[in-house]
Amino acid sequence: MKAVRALTITAGLLLVWQAVVSLTGVAYYILPGPVRVGRAFVTNAELLFTHAAVTGIEIILGLLLGCILGCASAIMVAGFPPVRRWLMPVLVVSQAIPVFALAPVLVLWLGYGLLSKVAMATLIIYFPVTAAFFDGLRRTEPGWLDLARTMGGGRYYILRYIRIPAALPALSSGIRVATAVAPIGAVVGEWVGSSAGLGYLMLQSNARLQVDVMFAALLLLSLMAVGLYFSVDAALRLALPWQVEDSGSAAKGPG
Amino acid sequence: MPSNPSNSAPAVHLRAVSLDYTGAPVFDELDLILPAGQTTCLLGPSGVGKTSLLRFIAGLLPLADGKVVDDHGQAVTSRIAYLAQQDLLLPWLSALDNVTLGSRLRGEDAQSAAAIQARELLARVGLTGREDDRPAELSGGMRQRVALARTLMEDRPILLMDEPFSSLDAITRYDLQALAAECLTGRTVLLVTHDPLEALRLGHQVLVMAGAPAHLDAPLVPAGQPPRDPTDGGLLVLQAELLKRLSQAKTGASTS
Numbered sequence: 001m002k003a004v005r006a007l008t009i010t011a012g013l014l015l016v017w018q019a020v021v022s023l024t025g026v027a028y029y030i031l032p033g034p035v036r037v038g039r040a041f042v043t044n045a046e047l048l049f050t051h052a053a054v055t056g057i058e059i060i061l062g063l064l065l066g067c068i069l070g071c072a073s074a075i076m077v078a079g080f081p082p083v084r085r086w087l088m089p090v091l092v093v094s095q096a097i098p099v100f101a102l103a104p105v106l107v108l109w110l111g112y113g114l115l116s117k118v119a120m121a122t123l124i125i126y127f128p129v130t131a132a133f134f135d136g137l138r139r140t141e142p143g144w145l146d147l148a149r150t151m152g153g154g155r156y157y158i159l160r161y162i163r164i165p166a167a168l169p170a171l172s173s174g175i176r177v178a179t180a181v182a183p184i185g186a187v188v189g190e191w192v193g194s195s196a197g198l199g200y201l202m203l204q205s206n207a208r209l210q211v212d213v214m215f216a217a218l219l220l221l222s223l224m225a226v227g228l229y230f231s232v233d234a235a236l237r238l239a240l241p242w243q244v245e246d247s248g249s250a251a252k253g254p255g
Numbered sequence: 256m257p258s259n260p261s262n263s264a265p266a267v268h269l270r271a272v273s274l275d276y277t278g279a280p281v282f283d284e285l286d287l288i289l290p291a292g293q294t295t296c297l298l299g300p301s302g303v304g305k306t307s308l309l310r311f312i313a314g315l316l317p318l319a320d321g322k323v324v325d326d327h328g329q330a331v332t333s334r335i336a337y338l339a340q341q342d343l344l345l346p347w348l349s350a351l352d353n354v355t356l357g358s359r360l361r362g363e364d365a366q367s368a369a370a371i372q373a374r375e376l377l378a379r380v381g382l383t384g385r386e387d388d389r390p391a392e393l394s395g396g397m398r399q400r401v402a403l404a405r406t407l408m409e410d411r412p413i414l415l416m417d418e419p420f421s422s423l424d425a426i427t428r429y430d431l432q433a434l435a436a437e438c439l440t441g442r443t444v445l446l447v448t449h450d451p452l453e454a455l456r457l458g459h460q461v462l463v464m465a466g467a468p469a470h471l472d473a474p475l476v477p478a479g480q481p482p483r484d485p486t487d488g489g490l491l492v493l494q495a496e497l498l499k500r501l502s503q504a505k506t507g508a509s510t511s
Contacts, residue, residue, distance in 0.1 A: 141343075143339055143341055143343045144343055144345065146310075146313075146315050146337070146339075147337065147339070147343050148356075148360050149314070149315065150313050150314070150315070150335060150336065150337040151336075151356070151357035151360050151361065151409060152333060152357075152360070152361055153357070153360030153361060154360070154361065154362060156362075157359065157360045157361065157362050158360060161356070161359055161360055162345065162360075165345070165347050166345075168347075240347075242346045242347040242389050242391065243346075
């Protein structure tokens with residue numbers, strides 16, 4: 001059912017796209033039709049996939065790094081009140097700076113290669129992960145904490161056995177958001193300065209009026225982003241089965 | 256198996272408990288003794304402070320004043336287990352891991368020994384074969400049984416229970432009351448409940464809390480040993496008496 005719906009939506013969008021092109025007679029270098037983009041995709045497949053691999057590596061490295069740093073920060077901030085007082089203002093201020101505005105600086109410092117894009121993606125991912133996980137760590141069910149205290153539980157063990165597991169659903173929604181924005185970070189980095197990647201390819205094609213190649217690159221980027229999102233989503237579901245069961249039993253209603 | 260605490264369960268003395276939320280005193284110099292090894296049931300209208308009193312005894316209410324000590328004037332907080340209205344099971348842990356939670360929270364090493372003991376306790380509350388199920392796979396009654404096993408695992412001589420059976424259906428509640436009474440024999444228990452019959456079934460003494468600041472009536476002491484047969488005529492007469500006290504407590508609370 002889900003697959004049928006996805007196919008229907010895709011077919012519908014393609015149809016509307018073709019209809020717009022046919023009815024308005026818009027020039028191919030402004031908006032190429034889906035057939036033309038498809039042909040560009042096939043003839044340039046090797047080029048497209050070479051650049052897609054670069055962008056993909058940037059996105060995945062950024063995602064990994066951003067999640068690791070975000071988790072570490074959230075645990076530090078939630079677990080150690082003195083750290084919270086020092087780190088929280090820094091976190092908030094860092095978010096006031098538009099990350100996109102930092103892209104030229106990052107390219108200047110880290111060069112035209114992989115590193116500046118990974119840094120860009122990491123920066124963009126870091127905050128949603130930190131914020132979501134920290135929020136989860138702060139909102140532990142008070143009853144569980146009371147129980148832990150009557151059991152004589154130590155602070156470290158309460159964090160490890162209750163607060164962190166209890167915050168994992170919040171973290172997983174943070175990671176979902178991060179996965180959705182990670183490609184933005186990588187592509188913006190590529191636009192500012194690079195020698196490879198789908199963002200670079202799009203700029204080059206645009207300059208050469210190869211608009212069909214540009215659209216093919218865009219298409220591939222979207223497919224990668226959607227594929228990444230669904231893979232991460234599925235992995236998170238597998239990793240937190242108790243959360244799914246919970247909503248499943250709630251949907252069934254009182255039994 | 257846990258050692259029988261009947262010889263070691265202390266009496267609990269509450270002395271001059273005072274609690275004041277923004278000018279409305281909940282308790283003012285309240286005194287109460289929980290006799291050693293006996294079950295005291297506490298009834299009263301909603302909001303009178305029963306749960307606050309329980310939390311205070313458990314050391315979870317730092318805002319309140321007063322003392323909680325045993326016969327020798329020693330603090331009892333570390334000898335208390337707490338069973339709340341919600342089962343408070345961790346949804347990501349199996350029944351077995353929920354029962355052994357306390358030992359992990361204290362960083363104890365002997366995890367395999369704890370698991371063996373937890374299996375025995377789960378068998379005792381009738382959950383053999385469900386050790387690896389997560390809470391979402393268990394019924395409300397089973398979850399409360401796991402919570403009871405977790406409480407027994409802590410093996411504390413003093414037990415505080417806050418309406419632990421109130422969310423269960425009548426038959427399940429009846430079964431669990433009997434099970435709890437059997438498992439908790441010899442411990443000093445304070446049971447907060449809304450159900451007069453439950454109080455009369457399980458309590459050595461039954462108290463009604465009323466008013467603001469809250470005060471306690473003279474305890475009602477039903478004949479015989481708990482758990483009592485709820486179809487007993489004498490118990491039903493006491494229930495009528497208790498209901499009368501409760502409705503007085505309620506009207507008293509609303510007029511004051």
